[in-house]
Amino acid sequence: MEPVKKAYYITQMGTLERKGNTLFFVNENGKRPIPINSTSEVHCFRPVSLTSGAIKLLSEKNVPVHFYNKYGYYRGSYMPVEGQVSGTVVIKQAGHYLDSVKRLHIARQFVEGIKASMVAFLKSQRASYESIADIPVEGSTPAELMGVESNLWREFYGVYSTLLKYFEFNERNRKPPRDEVNAMISYGNSVLYGVVLSEIRKTYLHPAISFLHEPLERRYSLALDIADIFKPVTVFRIILRLVNRRQLREEHFERDIGVMLTREGLKVFLSELNGELGKKVLHPRFRRKVSIRYLIRLEGYSLVKHFLGDDNYKSLRAWW
Template sequence: MKEILHVNSKGILYRKDNTLKFMNKDVDKVIPIHAINEVNCYDKVSLRSGAISLLQKEKIIVNFFNKYGFYEGSLYPRVEFNSGMIVVKQALTYDNKKERCFIAQEMVKGMKQNMIKTLKYYQKKGKNLEEYINSLENIEILGDDINRILSSEGKLWQPFYASFNEITNKFPIEKREFRPPTNEMNALISFGNSLLYTTTLSEIYHTYLHPSISFLHEPRQRRFSLACDLADIFKPLIVSRTIFKLVNTNMLNKKHFKKDVGVFLTQKGREKFISEYTKKLKTTIKHPRLNKKVSYRYLIRLEGYKLIKHILKDQEYESFKTWW
């Protein structure tokens, strides 16, 4: 199975024959090109022209992050799965108010259900979360206007993030703050969300969907907004649970953070987060419709396939909702 290449230190990626090499003052490492499907760079990494050419040829996305864990951009290869008909229908669906609102509302319903399921999981472990679960259950997701749907989405995150202080007594969070994060928990959330965004972007790349035509979030320049749509559905299941495991088992502590104008993970802290995040993506569950085990990562791609079926009018879209 192909893996994500995480480049966690400064250096140069260059081509050596038909593979990649990473070099800095400490290492000169061979990276088999056919063993990777994505590259994430978390420090200052230079790409030589030969490496870029090889990565483009092998259809491998390269993502860049700043030191606060925020996604900055991607080297995006030429589209592999190209269907003008699907892109046109995707754009027409976005432009149809009723259709767009239906999809956006369904996405937020999925997000809400996954938040509640996550909190109920920790409630069973003895955490006092009844107040937050009730708050989430009482938030109505209005579906007749995209701005009202987005407002409902924003309201859902407030009690969900507030519940973090009950699930873990380390790294308290008063409110969601970013650009840059002002405390450890906000730094963890920002880094986890950026990782999931790039994972989602990579999965969209392997469908016929265009990553810039979205339904919940507004399409914007310099952002693949469909990745924002789909990532939101999976944040409670993947990002939040990764954070809670890292913090509650003391795998991350104060020494894994640095602070200047904001708070960010050290290189060692990033490595620990990436390791657990990767394990979470590889976690498998029995899919009730496919009748086979699929990974959490593949669930994201299935979400893209469901959108395609909807815009082609083959099957009405129903967002992913945790069933276990």
Template sequence: MKKTYYLFNPGHLERKDNTLKFTPVEEDGNGLPQEGQARYLPVENISDLYVFGSLTAKSSLYNFLGQNDIAVHFFDYYENYTGSFMPKDSLLSGRMLLAQTAHYQDKKQRVVIARKFIEGAAFNMVKNLKYYDKRGRDMEPLVDTIEGYASSIPAVTGVDELMGLEGNIRQVYYDAFELIINDFTMGNRTKQPPNNEVNALISFGNMMCYSQCLRAIHQTQLNPTISYLHTPGERRYSLALDVAEIFKPILVDRVIFKVLNKKEIQKKHFDTKLNRCLLNEQGKKIFVKAFEERLTETIKHRTLNRDVSYKQLMKLECYKLSKHLLGMEEYKPFKMWW
């Protein structure tokens, strides 16, 4: 299986025969740039590159990456996702594009799909809370509240109303973080910028999940700019936001609980400046390692009757949505059953 590589340091990326050569660049004691030891990455083993530091590369390098189906995702200094280089769409389908557009323009069909995303997200949030309820955390009142909200999803007829319901569900869910996480407090959810450690982890993890979903969409015939829960907008792949709703509780939140409660990430792994809290480089590496481990975990798929990784589940989710759009099979969101 191909791997994802993470480039935390600034540096140069270039082609070297049939490999990628990455040369990190750091400042010396006088503040002057100094090249470090180069790393060589075999292209046949790479699926994606995540770039967290400044990167210099020639256009010929991106031609090479495109030919080898390697995507590059960029994040700025503040850990915000800024964009992706995606290989040429080899699976473009006019039929699928028309079907996606028709389901978006038809308000009834759009809200049917949007409901499914919230339904799957709420179910997986509740699964997380029940997991910790069995381990001595009193989650029952919060579970009852979320299930009460979720029971009203089928009656919602507008996307705006559905987004409001999703906000209520997520607020109750985030209240549970105070009971799950041992040594940190979350307080209110803050995004731009995150104001404490837990919010910093949620923002960073959500961006990781979003880019993983974007890559999964790109490997199908779906167009990532046409979405159903989130409103399509300029310069964003809003369908990835839709799909990520289902997987954030499974991937991001469970990783956050693990790295904090096992003290893998501690106070020293954050930088706090001007009411902004961000993971430092060491903290990012720890979180990314735990996130990758989660992505490669496998479960026994009940329909396929074989082991499937969480990363593959994202792609399967896109296939299920494709079948719904083409009128082949009703879309049912992924729900944890264990």
């Protein structure tokens, strides 16, 4: 059975410390215990310090901690020593990266998965999806497939903007985001990246060996590859819901050189995203319900089987 664990989000400055076998978040407002045994990872959206005792406990429980800046951009992680390690899988994974034909197959599957998720989401909203469905996923190099992905996102953003009732969304901008929708996209994409990274660590995959994105990037680029498949049906779904139901309004944002969520707005946003990742959907092959978070891990397992020659990798085709 799928283990029931949830992400823990910190939206205030403070310190993570250990007392006995319990992890606490401590700041001027007091001390709060964190249920370490049922926590998949910790996400920190304000400066948080870790004591040596907290690091030891996090390592024992194999719980990573991800850090973001005030605009929601990923800054880095504390990663415990890998609990799932297989030299065989890593060697095979690297071999598939070094073989241009094998790498291209996996990269194309990632883009096919992204396209399918966009179409599934737009269908669920009864929105036009033909302009996306008509884009062929073709390319002789990963760079060309990245160009196809860019075209898919351009078309998706254009349709998505027509679904939003209360905020304008004219283009994707970042570092820092210049409007409310771009701010939410940045937070959502970063959190999803952290979740995917946490789930990859539970497989035998190496998160730095990627196939669509170049692995020379500063992040764990396999997490970028996999996260893109899930963005339309998680991040963009909850943004649309929060905006159109007026759960997030103008007062939930603040501005300096860019736009960011207030602490209250961030709590609403993270709660909705966490709920979406925990939502259970019927898996068409297993014929049982699993969470979307677990689907992310299953994507990693599918890659492992592919590298070992046990199956031919086909990326997730979203259906919900």
